[in-house]
Amino acid sequence: MIDTDLPTAPGVSALTRGFAACLASVTEVPVAGLPLPSGDLSSAVGALRTWLAGRDSGLVPVADPTRFQWPGWWIAVVRTPDTEVATVAFGTPPGIVLSPQDPALLGRATVELTITAAYAVASLDPVLRSVAATPDLHGTVEALAIAPAAEVEMQMLEVARAVAGRGLEGDRYAARAGTFTPRGDTRPGYDLTLMAAEVLDELTAAGVAVDFAATRRNVLTRGIDVNALVGRRFRIGDVLCEGFRLCEPCVHLDRLSGPGLLRPLIHKGGLRADVLTDGEIRSGALIEPA
Known part of the structure; x- marks a missing residue:
């Protein structure tokens, strides 16, 4: 995971830009390399899924974010009093570890938040690759x-x-x-x-x-x-x-x-x-x- 700032893109909503920043952080790819289509978030998710598919990965929707327990990264769209923001959650139980649009959400437990949509980033190839380096086991x-x-x-x-x-x-x-x-x-x-x-x-x-x-x-x-x-x-x-x-x-x-x-x-x-x-x-x- 890398820190990623909210990108600037005329005509692109703050939520889409925040979602792209979260995805760039999780995949450790410069956010400038991600598509940033105009329109609502569903349009952006479609474009980002296509982009990920070219890299043997995908976005899997989470059916019940409030009960989701997975020791990995996932992107949560959180409703705040003023708007919706994209965040990265991690842990079991999960908390917010990245929030480009609203840093005040950092450290908050997801169970305390109103999550309107969530996605896990998953590999399309489940084959486990061997690690070449010999670990120190003493x-x-x-x-x-x-x-x-x-x-x-x-x-x-x-x-x-x-x-x-x-x-x-x-x-x-x-x-x-x-x-x-x-x-x-x-x-x-x-x-x-x-x-x-x-x-x-x-x-x-x-x-x-x-x-x-x-x-x-x-x-x-x-x-x-x-x-x-x-x-x-x-x-x-x-x-x-x-x-x-x-x-x-x-x-x-x-x-x-x-x-x-x-x-x-x-x-x-x-x-x-x-x-x-x-x-x-x-x-x-x-x-x-x-």
């Missing part, structure tokens, strides 16, 4: 944290006991009491969360100081490509784990830990993993492939 534990209940302050630990199929003893997700604990207790990926210390270093260098506890993750790592652990088994000390999916940020995190975290942590929010064996995890423990 690292160490730099810090540990748990929260005994949903939304309460995280507690830092030097050592934690991991319980297979549950998580870290004393944590709200091990007790099946987390904000996002699935109903029925059957979905994978909710035992443990990992966060790369390098991401926090990057944010600090960019002037956005975030401490580990504010991320509400369990394990702070150093030296390992956390994103590359998706679909892989690995050990933290003697505890066997399996990476399930990225732990993308959401508007809930933004609300608990302060505004401004949602966008900087996109694709850098860490990993959701399952705990496969019991054991202890200590600060300084090695993380390595199983």
Whole structure:
């Protein structure tokens, strides 16, 4: 995602220009390269769909934006007291991460807004391409944290006991009491969360100081490509784990830990993993492939 200003185009509505800016941001294409037809938004969407089709992508309408939960980019047309504006939403639950027409909407939860139309940008080719680069799959534990209940302050630990199929003893997700604990207790990926210390270093260098506890993750790592652990088994000390999916940020995190975290942590929010064996995890423990 890139920052994109509202383009100037005589005779083109502000909503169409805002929509084009959002699409340019998501696709990381200069907005000058997108078609900007005159007329209403439906005409513009048709032209932009044709443009995307030439790039093996499409715009998929979202039937019920107020209930849409998808850890990816999507474009939401929001009705404000004065007009309609195009925005980019992200996260589960989602929040606004780009709003060229009305920056005051940044960080707002989509559930709080009146969304008149929404579209997801999707690839027309579902084939998953292999990644050529070899990820670094060795690292160490730099810090540990748990929260005994949903939304309460995280507690830092030097050592934690991991319980297979549950998580870290004393944590709200091990007790099946987390904000996002699935109903029925059957979905994978909710035992443990990992966060790369390098991401926090990057944010600090960019002037956005975030401490580990504010991320509400369990394990702070150093030296390992956390994103590359998706679909892989690995050990933290003697505890066997399996990476399930990225732990993308959401508007809930933004609300608990302060505004401004949602966008900087996109694709850098860490990993959701399952705990496969019991054991202890200590600060300084090695993380390595199983």
